[in-house]
Amino acid sequence: MKTYHGSCHCGSVRFEADIDLGAGTSKCNCTICSKMRFWAAQVPSSAFRLLAGSDTLREYRYHTRRDAHYFCRHCGINTFSTGDSPALGAFHAVVLASLDDLPVEELLAAPVRYLDGRNDNWVAPPADTRHL
Template sequence: MKTYHGSCHCGAIKFRVVSPEITSGVRCNCSICQRKGALMTPHIYSPEELVIESGAEQLSVYQFGSGVAKHYFCEVCGIYPFHQTLRKAGYYRVNVGCLEGLEPLELTVEVFDGRSL
Protein backbone atom coordinates (compact mmCIF):
# COMPACT_ATOMS: atom_id res chain seq x y z
CA MET A 1 0.00 0.00 0.00
CA LYS A 2 1.12 3.52 -0.73
CA THR A 3 0.03 6.90 0.61
CA TYR A 4 -0.77 9.50 -2.05
CA HIS A 5 -1.22 13.16 -1.18
CA GLY A 6 -3.60 15.33 -3.14
CA SER A 7 -5.22 18.73 -3.34
CA CYS A 8 -7.54 20.87 -5.40
CA HIS A 9 -5.95 23.45 -7.74
CA CYS A 10 -5.84 26.33 -5.26
CA GLY A 11 -4.71 24.15 -2.33
CA ALA A 12 -7.70 24.96 -0.12
CA ILE A 13 -8.49 21.23 0.09
CA LYS A 14 -5.75 18.78 1.00
CA PHE A 15 -6.23 15.05 1.41
CA ARG A 16 -4.41 11.74 1.39
CA VAL A 17 -5.42 8.29 0.26
CA VAL A 18 -3.91 4.91 1.11
CA SER A 19 -3.97 2.81 -2.02
CA PRO A 20 -2.37 0.03 -3.97
CA GLU A 21 0.04 1.59 -6.46
CA ILE A 22 -1.92 3.52 -9.08
CA THR A 23 -0.83 2.42 -12.55
CA SER A 24 -4.04 3.04 -14.48
CA GLY A 25 -7.11 5.23 -14.43
CA VAL A 26 -10.81 4.99 -15.18
CA ARG A 27 -12.99 7.17 -17.36
CA CYS A 28 -16.74 6.90 -17.01
CA ASN A 29 -19.27 7.74 -19.70
CA CYS A 30 -22.12 8.83 -17.39
CA SER A 31 -23.47 12.34 -17.93
CA ILE A 32 -21.42 14.10 -15.23
CA CYS A 33 -18.14 12.22 -15.77
CA GLN A 34 -18.33 12.78 -19.51
CA ARG A 35 -18.58 16.53 -18.86
CA LYS A 36 -15.90 16.58 -16.13
CA GLY A 37 -13.45 14.62 -18.25
CA ALA A 38 -11.46 13.60 -15.18
CA LEU A 39 -9.46 10.41 -14.87
CA MET A 40 -10.42 8.56 -11.69
CA THR A 41 -8.58 6.01 -9.62
CA PRO A 42 -9.39 2.40 -10.49
CA HIS A 43 -9.68 1.60 -6.80
CA ILE A 44 -12.64 2.48 -4.61
CA TYR A 45 -11.60 3.74 -1.17
CA SER A 46 -13.26 3.42 2.22
CA PRO A 47 -13.73 6.54 4.37
CA GLU A 48 -10.77 5.33 6.45
CA GLU A 49 -8.51 5.22 3.38
CA LEU A 50 -9.36 8.75 2.18
CA VAL A 51 -8.56 11.39 4.78
CA ILE A 52 -9.33 15.10 4.31
CA GLU A 53 -6.40 16.85 5.98
CA SER A 54 -7.62 20.42 5.53
CA GLY A 55 -10.28 22.43 3.78
CA ALA A 56 -13.35 20.28 4.44
CA GLU A 57 -15.31 23.50 4.90
CA GLN A 58 -14.42 24.49 1.30
CA LEU A 59 -16.00 21.33 -0.16
CA SER A 60 -19.36 21.58 -1.86
CA VAL A 61 -21.33 18.62 -3.13
CA TYR A 62 -23.36 18.09 -6.27
CA GLN A 63 -25.94 15.30 -6.51
CA PHE A 64 -28.41 14.35 -9.22
CA GLY A 65 -30.52 11.40 -10.30
CA SER A 66 -30.83 8.93 -7.42
CA GLY A 67 -28.82 11.23 -5.12
CA VAL A 68 -26.63 8.34 -3.99
CA ALA A 69 -23.39 9.51 -5.63
CA LYS A 70 -21.87 12.66 -4.15
CA HIS A 71 -19.59 14.69 -6.43
CA TYR A 72 -17.38 16.99 -4.35
CA PHE A 73 -15.75 20.15 -5.64
CA CYS A 74 -13.78 23.07 -4.19
CA GLU A 75 -15.88 26.21 -3.65
CA VAL A 76 -12.80 28.34 -4.35
CA CYS A 77 -11.30 26.89 -7.57
CA GLY A 78 -14.06 24.52 -8.71
CA ILE A 79 -11.85 21.45 -9.04
CA TYR A 80 -13.33 17.98 -8.42
CA PRO A 81 -10.93 16.06 -6.12
CA PHE A 82 -13.09 12.98 -5.38
CA HIS A 83 -16.62 11.59 -5.26
CA GLN A 84 -18.64 9.03 -3.37
CA THR A 85 -19.69 6.31 -5.77
CA LEU A 86 -23.11 5.20 -6.90
CA ARG A 87 -22.23 1.50 -6.85
CA LYS A 88 -20.77 1.54 -3.32
CA ALA A 89 -22.35 4.37 -1.33
CA GLY A 90 -20.02 6.06 1.15
CA TYR A 91 -16.89 4.89 -0.69
CA TYR A 92 -14.73 7.09 -2.90
CA ARG A 93 -12.92 7.36 -6.20
CA VAL A 94 -10.28 10.09 -6.53
CA ASN A 95 -9.41 12.41 -9.42
CA VAL A 96 -5.95 11.17 -10.44
CA GLY A 97 -5.06 14.68 -11.63
CA CYS A 98 -5.26 15.90 -8.03
CA LEU A 99 -2.67 13.41 -6.74
CA GLU A 100 0.98 14.40 -6.37
CA GLY A 101 3.55 12.39 -8.31
CA LEU A 102 1.20 10.96 -10.92
CA GLU A 103 0.92 11.97 -14.55
CA PRO A 104 -2.62 11.12 -15.71
CA LEU A 105 -1.70 11.32 -19.40
CA GLU A 106 0.86 8.54 -18.95
CA LEU A 107 -1.53 6.03 -17.35
CA THR A 108 -3.43 3.26 -19.07
CA VAL A 109 -7.10 4.20 -19.25
CA GLU A 110 -10.03 1.86 -18.71
CA VAL A 111 -13.58 2.87 -19.66
CA PHE A 112 -16.48 2.21 -17.30
CA ASP A 113 -20.03 2.18 -18.66
CA GLY A 114 -21.72 4.31 -16.01
CA ARG A 115 -24.29 5.51 -18.51
CA SER A 116 -26.00 2.12 -18.42
CA LEU A 117 -26.46 2.04 -14.63
Protein backbone atom coordinates in the same frame (compact mmCIF):
# COMPACT_ATOMS: atom_id res chain seq x y z
CA MET B 1 -0.11 0.42 -2.12
CA LYS B 2 1.26 3.93 -1.86
CA THR B 3 0.12 7.07 -0.04
CA TYR B 4 -0.50 9.96 -2.43
CA HIS B 5 -1.26 13.56 -1.56
CA GLY B 6 -3.69 15.73 -3.45
CA SER B 7 -5.31 19.13 -3.50
CA CYS B 8 -7.60 21.43 -5.41
CA HIS B 9 -6.10 24.17 -7.61
CA CYS B 10 -6.06 26.88 -4.92
CA GLY B 11 -4.87 24.50 -2.17
CA SER B 12 -7.84 25.00 0.14
CA VAL B 13 -8.76 21.29 -0.08
CA ARG B 14 -5.97 18.87 0.79
CA PHE B 15 -6.12 15.11 1.29
CA GLU B 16 -4.10 11.92 1.25
CA ALA B 17 -5.13 8.47 0.10
CA ASP B 18 -3.64 4.99 0.07
CA ILE B 19 -3.95 3.87 -3.54
CA ASP B 20 -2.87 0.75 -5.42
CA LEU B 21 -2.70 2.04 -8.99
CA GLY B 22 -1.88 -1.48 -10.17
CA ALA B 23 -5.41 -2.48 -9.12
CA GLY B 24 -6.71 -0.14 -11.80
CA THR B 25 -8.35 3.18 -12.44
CA SER B 26 -11.66 4.08 -14.04
CA LYS B 27 -13.10 6.40 -16.64
CA CYS B 28 -16.84 6.70 -17.11
CA ASN B 29 -19.03 7.94 -19.95
CA CYS B 30 -21.96 9.21 -17.86
CA THR B 31 -22.94 12.84 -18.39
CA ILE B 32 -21.05 14.32 -15.43
CA CYS B 33 -17.92 12.17 -15.80
CA SER B 34 -17.73 12.96 -19.53
CA LYS B 35 -17.91 16.70 -18.89
CA MET B 36 -15.31 16.55 -16.09
CA ARG B 37 -13.07 14.06 -17.92
CA PHE B 38 -13.23 12.14 -14.66
CA TRP B 39 -10.34 9.67 -14.26
CA ALA B 40 -10.25 8.18 -10.80
CA ALA B 41 -8.95 5.47 -8.52
CA GLN B 42 -11.52 4.01 -6.16
CA VAL B 43 -10.37 3.25 -2.63
CA PRO B 44 -12.24 2.15 0.48
CA SER B 45 -13.26 5.23 2.44
CA SER B 46 -10.96 4.08 5.25
CA ALA B 47 -7.99 4.68 2.88
CA PHE B 48 -8.90 8.35 2.34
CA ARG B 49 -8.06 11.19 4.73
CA LEU B 50 -9.23 14.77 4.28
CA LEU B 51 -6.46 16.96 5.72
CA ALA B 52 -7.90 20.44 5.10
CA GLY B 53 -10.86 22.14 3.52
CA SER B 54 -13.93 20.41 4.90
CA ASP B 55 -15.56 23.84 5.25
CA THR B 56 -14.57 24.69 1.67
CA LEU B 57 -16.04 21.60 0.01
CA ARG B 58 -19.37 21.73 -1.77
CA GLU B 59 -21.35 18.64 -2.75
CA TYR B 60 -23.13 17.94 -6.03
CA ARG B 61 -25.44 14.99 -6.65
CA TYR B 62 -27.47 14.33 -9.76
CA HIS B 63 -29.77 11.76 -11.38
CA THR B 64 -30.04 8.91 -8.83
CA ARG B 65 -28.35 11.11 -6.19
CA ARG B 66 -26.40 7.98 -5.23
CA ASP B 67 -22.86 9.32 -5.54
CA ALA B 68 -21.59 12.65 -4.23
CA HIS B 69 -19.09 14.75 -6.16
CA TYR B 70 -17.09 17.20 -4.05
CA PHE B 71 -15.52 20.39 -5.34
CA CYS B 72 -13.78 23.43 -3.86
CA ARG B 73 -16.08 26.43 -3.56
CA HIS B 74 -13.16 28.77 -4.31
CA CYS B 75 -11.55 27.28 -7.42
CA GLY B 76 -14.23 24.78 -8.53
CA ILE B 77 -11.94 21.77 -8.80
CA ASN B 78 -13.46 18.31 -8.16
CA THR B 79 -10.94 16.34 -6.10
CA PHE B 80 -12.96 13.28 -5.13
CA SER B 81 -16.35 11.66 -5.14
CA THR B 82 -17.98 9.25 -2.70
CA GLY B 83 -20.38 6.39 -3.03
CA ASP B 84 -21.22 2.87 -1.99
CA SER B 85 -20.79 -0.25 -4.12
CA PRO B 86 -21.34 -3.97 -3.57
CA ALA B 87 -17.65 -4.65 -4.31
CA LEU B 88 -16.02 -1.95 -2.15
CA GLY B 89 -18.69 -0.82 0.25
CA ALA B 90 -18.22 2.86 1.11
CA PHE B 91 -15.61 4.29 -1.26
CA HIS B 92 -13.84 7.47 -2.30
CA ALA B 93 -13.08 7.94 -5.99
CA VAL B 94 -9.94 10.05 -6.02
CA VAL B 95 -9.49 12.24 -9.09
CA LEU B 96 -6.05 11.32 -10.38
CA ALA B 97 -5.44 14.78 -11.85
CA SER B 98 -5.68 16.24 -8.32
CA LEU B 99 -2.78 14.14 -6.99
CA ASP B 100 0.22 16.40 -6.45
CA ASP B 101 2.85 13.68 -6.13
CA LEU B 102 1.77 11.16 -8.78
CA PRO B 103 4.58 10.72 -11.31
CA VAL B 104 3.36 10.73 -14.92
CA GLU B 105 5.05 7.35 -15.48
CA GLU B 106 2.90 5.77 -12.73
CA LEU B 107 -0.24 7.36 -14.15
CA LEU B 108 0.48 6.06 -17.65
CA ALA B 109 1.20 2.55 -16.34
CA ALA B 110 -2.07 2.30 -14.40
CA PRO B 111 -4.68 0.02 -15.99
CA VAL B 112 -7.92 1.76 -17.00
CA ARG B 113 -11.40 0.24 -16.69
CA TYR B 114 -14.07 1.95 -18.78
CA LEU B 115 -17.58 2.23 -17.33
CA ASP B 116 -20.81 2.64 -19.28
CA GLY B 117 -22.53 4.85 -16.72
CA ARG B 118 -24.51 6.63 -19.41
CA ASN B 119 -26.49 3.39 -19.87
CA ASP B 120 -26.32 2.38 -16.19
CA ASN B 121 -24.28 -0.65 -17.25
CA TRP B 122 -21.46 -0.95 -14.73
CA VAL B 123 -20.19 -4.37 -15.84
CA ALA B 124 -19.39 -3.72 -19.52
CA PRO B 125 -17.43 -0.92 -21.15
CA PRO B 126 -19.15 1.47 -23.56
CA ALA B 127 -18.85 0.76 -27.26
CA ASP B 128 -16.50 3.71 -27.80
CA THR B 129 -13.93 4.92 -25.27
CA ARG B 130 -11.70 7.10 -27.42
CA HIS B 131 -13.21 10.32 -26.00
CA LEU B 132 -12.87 9.34 -22.35
